[in-house]
Amino acid sequence: MSTTSRILNKALQDRIMSAEQAATLIHSGAHVGMSGFTGSGYPKSVPQALAKHIAASNSEGQKFKISVWTGASTAPELDGALAEADGVEMRLPYQSDPICRKRINAGQMEYLDIHLSHVAQFVWFGFLGKLDMAVVEVAGILEDGRLIPSSSVGNNKTWLDQADKVILEVNSWQSPRLEGMHDIYYGTALPPHRQPIPLVHPDDRIGDPYLHCDPDKIIAIVETNAPDRNSPFSPPDLNSQLIAGHILEFFEHEVKKGRLPKNLLPLQSGVGNIANAVMAGLNTGPFDNLTAYTEVLQDGMLDMLRSGKLSMASATAFSLSDAGLEEFSKNIEYYRDKIVLRPQEISNHPEIIRRLGVIAMNGIIEADIYGNVNSTHVMGSSIMNGIGGSGDFARNAYISIFMTPSQAKNGQISSIVPMASHVDHTEHDVQVLVTEQGLADLRGLSPNQRAKVIIENCAHPDFKPALLDYHKRAHEQSYGKHTPHILEEALSWHQRFLAKGHM
Numbered sequence: 001m002s003t004t005s006r007i008l009n010k011a012l013q014d015r016i017m018s019a020e021q022a023a024t025l026i027h028s029g030a031h032v033g034m035s036g037f038t039g040s041g042y043p044k045s046v047p048q049a050l051a052k053h054i055a056a057s058n059s060e061g062q063k064f065k066i067s068v069w070t071g072a073s074t075a076p077e078l079d080g081a082l083a084e085a086d087g088v089e090m091r092l093p094y095q096s097d098p099i100c101r102k103r104i105n106a107g108q109m110e111y112l113d114i115h116l117s118h119v120a121q122f123v124w125f126g127f128l129g130k131l132d133m134a135v136v137e138v139a140g141i142l143e144d145g146r147l148i149p150s151s152s153v154g155n156n157k158t159w160l161d162q163a164d165k166v167i168l169e170v171n172s173w174q175s176p177r178l179e180g181m182h183d184i185y186y187g188t189a190l191p192p193h194r195q196p197i198p199l200v201h202p203d204d205r206i207g208d209p210y211l212h213c214d215p216d217k218i219i220a221i222v223e224t225n226a227p228d229r230n231s232p233f234s235p236p237d238l239n240s241q242l243i244a245g246h247i248l249e250f251f252e253h254e255v256k257k258g259r260l261p262k263n264l265l266p267l268q269s270g271v272g273n274i275a276n277a278v279m280a281g282l283n284t285g286p287f288d289n290l291t292a293y294t295e296v297l298q299d300g301m302l303d304m305l306r307s308g309k310l311s312m313a314s315a316t317a318f319s320l321s322d323a324g325l326e327e328f329s330k331n332i333e334y335y336r337d338k339i340v341l342r343p344q345e346i347s348n349h350p351e352i353i354r355r356l357g358v359i360a361m362n363g364i365i366e367a368d369i370y371g372n373v374n375s376t377h378v379m380g381s382s383i384m385n386g387i388g389g390s391g392d393f394a395r396n397a398y399i400s401i402f403m404t405p406s407q408a409k410n411g412q413i414s415s416i417v418p419m420a421s422h423v424d425h426t427e428h429d430v431q432v433l434v435t436e437q438g439l440a441d442l443r444g445l446s447p448n449q450r451a452k453v454i455i456e457n458c459a460h461p462d463f464k465p466a467l468l469d470y471h472k473r474a475h476e477q478s479y480g481k482h483t484p485h486i487l488e489e490a491l492s493w494h495q496r497f498l499a500k501g502h503m
Contacts, residue, residue: 006140006148006170007221015221019045022167022220023053029089030132033123036078037071037317037344038271038296039229041152042053043169045137047078053159054087054332056132065089069123071154071316071344072116072295072388073097077231081184083109090126093119094151094386105382113376116295116389119350120158122389124190132162138211139174141221149182149341150174151228152317157184160213162328167220168213173227177332182341183207199352202266202293203312203340231424233299236277237404242436243274243282247361248440250288250432254399258404260359266293268353268393269301271319276300279360283309293358295347295503296340298326305338306331314340314380315349327460330348348392362396364391364404367458368420369451369471370483371427371442373402380421387424394429405461406435416454418470433458447483448475 007013023046026032036042040267051068057064067090068082079097083086089170091100092112103109114122121125122128136156140148149156160166185207189195198206236244254260266285269275279300282290292301302324304310320328322495346352353360364375365384376387394400402425404415415435427450433440438457442450448471455467478484 004172005223006172006176007223008143009141009145009215011143012145012215012218012221015218016223018219019049019222019224020053022046025165025219026050026066026133026166027136028057028062029067031067031069031129032133033069033131033155033163034074034078034134034296035071035136035152035154035156035159036074036148037094037152037154038319039075039231040317040319041150041154041174041228042070042074042078043137044077044171044226045224046135046167046169048081049086049461051087054082055085057238058086064202067091069093069119069128069155070157071119072155073385077229082309094388096239096385101385103384111383113383113386115348115387115391116344117350117392120343120345123155123158123162131159131162132164132166134159134166135169136160136166137169137171137174137224139171140176141168141170141176141208145193145215146501147213148176148179149184149211151178153182153184153341153343154316155344156211157186158345160211165219166213166217167222168218169224171224173225175329175332177336180209181336182209183337183341184209184211185346186212188345190270191258197349197352199345199346200355202291202314202356205340207342224273224470228318228325230322230325231271231298231319232404233276234273234323236273236280240274240277241281243403243405243434244277246434246439247278247403248281250441263287263289263291263399265357265359268292268294268358268360268397270388270390271296271298272363272394274275275361277469279304283307293353293356295344299466302328302335305335312338312340314342314347316342316344316501344389346480348389350392350396353393353396357398358393358396359399360390360393361399361401361403362394364402364415366408366415366417367402367404367422367433367454368417369428369454370447371430371433371450371454372420372423372424373430374420374422375402375424377422378393391425391429399428399431401434402430403434406458407462411460411462413494414460414467416459416463416467417493418467418474419485419493421494434463435460448481
């Protein structure tokens with residue numbers, strides 16, 4: 001143990017060991033809950049040591065695989081390393097690693113893509129089997145055994161509660177000044193004994209700043225000093241700026257109509273360039289005293305907190321660029337009272353989202369002319385990342401907005417199609433669709449009305465004639481006129497462009 005160790009509980013100090021020693025405590029076939037959410041707060045050393053252990057076992061003909069459960073995506077040191085070693089039998093609930101994706105789409109790794117709000121309760125309900133082991137990064141261990149959470153919370157509370165055994169990584173790279181920023185709610189119970197969650201404002205604190213774990217379950221502690229995987233950030237491109245502009249005009253219109261207050265309602269934003277462009281637009285826009293109730297805090301929201309446009313943000317994790325991390329670390333005392341990090345079962349809780357009236361803004365792969373959205377699959381069968389928390393927010397939001405450039409593959413294919421090749425969000429959960437071409441307000445419209453508005457406002461001019469022609473012929477030829485389709489043609493839309501060499 002180093003002289004600057006953050007393991008202050010003396011009873012636990014004899015469990016300090018190397019990552020290699022800790023990795024040998026994880027057995028093949030285990031269900032392992034690991035910390036981490038979008039590259040923040042994931043264990044840095046044990047997964048890599050475990051990957052080497054698995055690779056050595058597999059080279060000797062001993063099949064070694066585990067199931068990996070996390071908060072969301074992690075980083076190459078976790079997902080990439082274990083996937084490269086062919087050590088993952090089942091992965092859930094969300095991933096973004098290219099090696100993972102390749103193995104999943106090759107049928108070499110099972111993948112359960114589920115709503116992020118469902119993960120903790122599925123574990124508590126026993127739907128996923130027993131959680132054998134938890135590997136959780138923390139920023140420190142206090143004298144009385146309380147754990148200072150790291151840069152993400154995710155499902156860590158559930159992992160620590162439900163796992164038979166626990167391995168902790170104490171990462172001294174994580175700022176000790178994170179202490180006090182978290183709000184870990186321990187008031188959940190199983191049906192039929194559930195009680196209302198007492199959160200009525202985005203900045204309410206209803207829990208404990210610390211994680212708790214039965215010390216008898218802690219079998220290993222590994223000291224690390226390694227950075228999170230920071231998300232690259234590039235200035236918004238023209239399409240992102242145009243999309244952001246349409247959304248801001250829509251907000252102004254809704255305020256004028258009396259459907260939104262002048263400071264809007266709590267904002268939720270997915271990750272990516274478009275999301276940051278919307279935040280940049282809001283940062284220079286006419287709305288003040290904004291709040292956020294979201295999953296991930298990106299650079300855009302950090303900028304808004306710094307400028308004062310955003311008064312507070314509730315999330316479950318950071319996803320910052322190098323510059324964003326530098327700004328946050330330098331001024332963490334300023335941000336501590338303006339940011340609350342919660343378990344994802346609270347940050348993504350459907351009832352809270354509905355109660356607060358969250359405005360949800362999420363990206364997609366494609367949408368069809370009736371408003372069904374595909375946010376996870378390419379060509380209907382090849383997974384990209386996963387649904388994440390977009391479904392938690394979309395179905396329960398005050399306003400559900402989905403956004404995408406109107407074209408993909410450098411203009412070779414339309415993001416607006418006759419029939420989505422895979423549906424994650426049905427037309428019933430999609431209220432507003434936005435591309436750089438324009439915004440389609442779908443509230444109160446029938447399927448045929450939606451089709452006309454989506455094609456007219458959102459489709460790229462290169463594809464608009466074909467979409468209008470399809471809808472016209474579908475209305476003339478289809479068996480039913482409510483949601484008319486020519487199935488053979490709709491299902492072959494992408495294939496037609498493939499055949500013409502457009503992809």
